[in-house]
Amino acid sequence: MGKYVIQPHTRLQEWVAEEHGYFAEEGLDYEFQANGLSSGAHATSAVQSADSVPVEVRKGAFEDMSDSRSCDVSAACHWAVNAVAAAGSGKMWGSAYSVTPAGIFVAPESDLRRPEDLAGVDVAVGYHSGSHYATIQALEPFVRFEDIKLSFQGLPNDRVRRLLRGEVQAATVFGGQYYVMEQLGYRKLADATFAVGFLVAGTADHEETKKYFRALEKAQRDIDLQPEKYLKYWSRELPQDIAERVDVRRFGPGERIVFEPYTKEMYDITQRWMNAHGLLDLDVDKESPFNDVVLV
Secondary structure (H helix, E strand, O other), X not given: OOOEEEOOOOOOHHHHHHHOOHHHHOOOOEEEOOOOOOOOOOOOOOOOOOOOOOOOOOOOHHHHHHOOOOOOEEEEEHHHHHHHHHOOOOEEEOOOEEEEOEEEEEOOOOXXXXXXXXXXXXXXXXXXXXXXXXXXXXXXXXXXXXXOEEEEOOOHHHHHHHHHOOOOOEEXXXXXXXXXXXXXXXXXXXXXXXXXXXXEOOOOOHHHHHHHHHHHHHHHHHHHHOHHHXXXXXXXXXXXXXXXXXXXXXXXXXXXXXXXXXXXXHHHHHHHHHHHHOOOOOOOOOOOOHHHHEEO
């Protein structure tokens, strides 16, 4: 059996588990695979910082996972994981999910001050990714669906850079990038907190996967008790040009893993919402059996 390949999700838990030896304690022979979501020091940005005109990037978490990630376990918004698993590219882990802080931000000097002001205004998001779906869900109480306008501006750090340079009026970001915008005084017009799911490859060993989650559960407990000890890891998730603007010791803990079932009701509600909004054109049975899609 080869190493269990983990693709972290720009959060703290994997780093804490590694620091304390929780993976080794569980007997997991593992390695990390960079995911590129943060465009960090070891990843290439999908939208180069020299660009002056926003160019849409129509590829996101759904496409990445559909192409079969070369890892045993990874994560993305629960909408995308739900849809990818329904389409047959891996299975959704049914014994845990996480929740990440997210928000729609504008510049401090912006004339946009309420969620309603975003009607007809392009909001920079990632295509078929958490920020895409979360923005729609966050704005629907304030703006008619047909008036919600999105601009697909690549990875989270790409959107941060565009907002900092004034190239977009509004952007949705989550996790570490959420704290960057908050610390730099950018105004949050709407909260867009969303759930994140885990995608397990069809070839992943089930017992090894359970070891991974047991290690994360220990790490989550550490973060809950003393988050200030682990905020240093945000520096690992940010590229230098953004990291040098902020003090990560002032950040929050970000994504929190919930070790509770991702239930059939949650799955069905998510499928119905995506189908009702026409967000993905999937060639699958709209009533894909929960037990065939989610590992319970």
